[in-house]
Amino acid sequence: MNDQSLARAAVLRPPAAGPNPVLRLSGIGKSFPGVRALQDVELALYPGQVTALIGENGAGKSTLVKILTGIYQPDAGRIELDGAPVRFPTALSATQAGVTAIHQETVLFDDLTVVENIFLGHQPRNRFGLLDWGRMTREAKAILDRIGARIDPHVTLRELGIASKHLVAIARALSVEARVVVMDEPTAALSQTEIEELYELVDRLKADGKAILFISHKFDEIFRIADRYTVFRDGQMVEAGLIADVTEDHLVERMVGRSVDTIFPKRHAAIGPEVLAVEGYSHPTEFEDISFTLRRGEILGFYGLVGAGRSEFMQALFGVTKPSRGTVRIGRQAVAIRSPAEAIGHGIVYVPEDRGKQGAIRPLPIVQNVTLPSLGRTSRKGFLRMAEEFALARRYTERLDLRASALDQPVGNLSGGNQQKVVIAKWLATQPRVIILDEPTKGIDVGSKAAVHEFMSELAAEGLSVIMVSSEIPEILGMSDRVIVMREGRLAAEFPREGLTPEMLVRAAAGYGRAA
Amino acid sequence: MSTFLKSREAMLALALVALVALVESRFRGFAAPGNLAAVFNDTSVLMILALGQMLVIMTKCIDLSVAANLALTGMTVALVNAAAPGVPVVALIALAVGLGLLLGAFNGLLVWLLDIPPIVVTLGTLTIYRGVVFVISGGEWINSFEMSPAFTALPRMVILGLPVLSWIALLVVLLVAVLVRLTPLGRAILAVGGNAHAAVYTGISVGFTRFMAFVISGGLAGLCGYLWVSRYAVAYTDVAVGFELDVVAACVIGGVSIAGGIGTVGGAVLGALFLGVIKNALPVAGISPFWQLAISGAAIIVAVALNARAERTKGRIILKSAEHAA
Secondary structure, X not given: XXXXXXXXXXXXXXXXXXXXXXXXXXXXXXXXXOEEEEEEEEEEEOOOOEEEEEOOOOOOHHHHHHHHOOOOOXXXXXXXXXXXXXXXXXXXXXXHOOEEEXXXXXXXXXXXXXXXXXXOOOOOEOOOOOEOHHHHHHHHHXXXXXXXXXXXXXXXXXXXXXXXXXXXXXXXXXXXXXXXXXXXXXXXXXXXXXXXXXXHHHHHHHHXXXXXXEEOOOHHHHHHHOOEEEEEEOOEEXXXXXXXXXXXXXXXXXXXXXXXXXXXXOOXXXXXXXXXXXXXXXXXXXXXXXXXXXXXXXXXXXXXXXXOOHXXXXXXXXXXXXXXXXXXXXXXXXXXXXXXXXXXXOOEEXXXXXXXXXXXXXXXXXXXXXXXXXXXXXXXXXXXXHHHHHHHHHHHHHHOOOOOOOOOOEHHHOOHHHHHHHHHHHHHOOOOOEEEEEOOOOOOOHHHHHHHHXXXXXXXHOOOEEEEEOOOHHHHHXXXXXXXXXXXXXXXXXXXXXXXXXXXXXXXXXXXXXXX | XXXXXXXXXXXXXXXXXXXXXXXXXXXXXXXXXHHHHHHHHHHHHHHHHHHHHHHHHXXXXXXXXXXXXXXXXXXXXXXXHXXXXXXXXXXXXXXXXXXXXXXXXXXXXXXXXXXXXXXXXXXXXXXXXXXXHHHHHOOOOEOHHHOOHHHHHHHHOEEOOXXXXXXXXXXXXXXXXXXXXXXXXXXXXXXXXXXXXXHXXXXXXXXXXXXXXXXXXHHHHHHHHXXXXXXXXXXXXXXXXXXXXXXXXHHHHOOOOOOOOOOOHHHHHHHXXXXXXXXXXXHHOOOOHHHXXXXXXXXXXHHHHHHHHHHHHHHHXXXXXXXXXX
8 A cells, every 4th residue: 555655656756757667577588489479578667657569460569468467477587566576476466466457358257247247356245254245336336437437337248348348347457456557459349439438548547547558559549648658579679768759650660670571582473364353342240342353373461450350351251251242253253152162162262360279170180180171082982081081181291391290190289380281281182273371370480480481482383372361561571462451341452562661551551641 | 199099999998898807706607708798789779879979979069869769769660560560670660760860850950050059959859859759659658569579579680699689789880980980971070079160161061060960860869769669679758768868978988078079989889888788787796776876977987087187198298299399
């Protein structure tokens, strides 16, 4: 309590001296197998101020949030709360120290009421040790009033929209006397009016003396609500300062600032005639009016912020979900794609982003994973033929340089990169015309990344058309012949390879300025 | 995985041999070939149903209606036989299987098209099918004297030293093994249970695959309807009440994962035999039926615990490889 009043007092000090940070991270490092996620990171959060954390996907922002909230432990560095070193070995210890997080998609319980969600884990008890419902309800109402939320505390969360769920998450944060509030892209799924309400709430939290870390890709909102900024790039902090001192251009430059065209070489391939044409593809809730063409031997990059509707569109194109409008032509022939089986029949295949969930079938052996969509070719008269299956699997896994002791070992035993290779081999074995790769190198180590890029070049050279959905700017710039940018479910821009800069992509994706 | 599963089956086979040896040590003659063949014959129906159930469980569903399906098809063919003894037995078997297929298809359609959880669907149809048995029989028993001699004789007819009932079970084992190993449907069943999401992206219709598993389970239950009623030469409303639990237990003991995607024909057969031996041995030992239930239950829990431990070992292997990568 005493510390807290000291921190409050600090706000009142004359600005010349500057307030002391509530939370200070110094020299934080964190590595995962094959990846250095964070290196020597500095971050300071001040009471009553909003610090914006800016960086590309993969810059290490999420890892930092997980360290702050006790989900990951840093390998190096120290965390100080009010100048005293602390450790957050568990999520609970972070909460108890007053650090809470509000995630993009709130992690609350849909079937519990607002009151139950707010107090779950720290319910007030009465003198018999039973839950004190009266006090809980009173306090919940008080907190909701304080943040200006008009929510009935007795409804279940399922009945609320995302914006209201955020409010409940914030109320929950306040109920534990949070001093540091981490907001991880809280506006990503909100409508415009809801976003305005959230801004007002952030202002209230500021006035309340909370230190806020605000993660966002949208420059307009960063300049609307943030006092300070910290830029991350490739797991390192590259710059921090006051928002009032910088321009948007400067931040974009610091965010992407590096030469990219040498990292992922796309070999030259002859671009042939049009293979696929999509016209006016729309979905009631996910995307609208998507039109583009794809040519033989071309790699078409799809860039956008997370949640821009790229994967959702690809799933519709592959027949997993149904579009409400729109047509597809393959070659000159108009086709209807109503199921993945039909898409595969037309030579379109999709390597999903989440290979754990949508890609590999872990209990099945490698060989059976690879041949699964090609069983028509490896079977005769309705019976599978093992020898043919092994031959097919061997051909494509060898091509991808898959490292596995035996083709009959289950895919679940392989590393992430090798699982990805199995999934790609599976699709190549169907001899497709168009291959959609959704975040093909997400979460795999640098060596495997280069191999995947090399391989994409080869596919294009052989006359396959590739659609590559990627949120990594260097990958998009290095590999694509042409880039389409999506924003909020619509086409935002289309760029040829020549003259394309990271700034142009970031601006088109974030909706800042006019795309060149 | 295949070596791993083989070793699990080997373990189960070993446990089975040990169990038989234990019983033999107390009661001379239990392990005599003739008696073992009798135990196998006695377990045939359980084995056939367990194989159908295995297919359903492998798609991450469950079919609790098999015993009620058996009772309904059994009662139907018994009624037809009693009313028209001239109808050939082969036609009655076809009727039983066909009706079973329909009942299974009804389950499958509800799971596929209405997307109702399988446990709810089959709990519902279990009650419905059992209720219909009462309605069509009026609660009456059909006894052996009302059945034609050909109807009751077939399962007991001995060919090459084994009763037809045993031969039918062996045939079903063979057919299901071929289905799982050598047909695209079998592969689809494994894929759907292993990862339904990924199966969708591979172009497999998850709903249709589950539908087919229910149809097959239903068809086999229908076949068992005839076999049960003709073997015991009696049909009544409560035939095989609660037997679906034995069937699920046989699968679980046999290493079929309730989480889907994992299971082998050998495992299901051994699981059924394990239960069969327990059920045949305990009465010989003069153990009260209530203790028999408790011992069967304990066997199930031990099997599940062992399987769960096997799954955990798998997790550790993954972590090790992650360490090596680091």
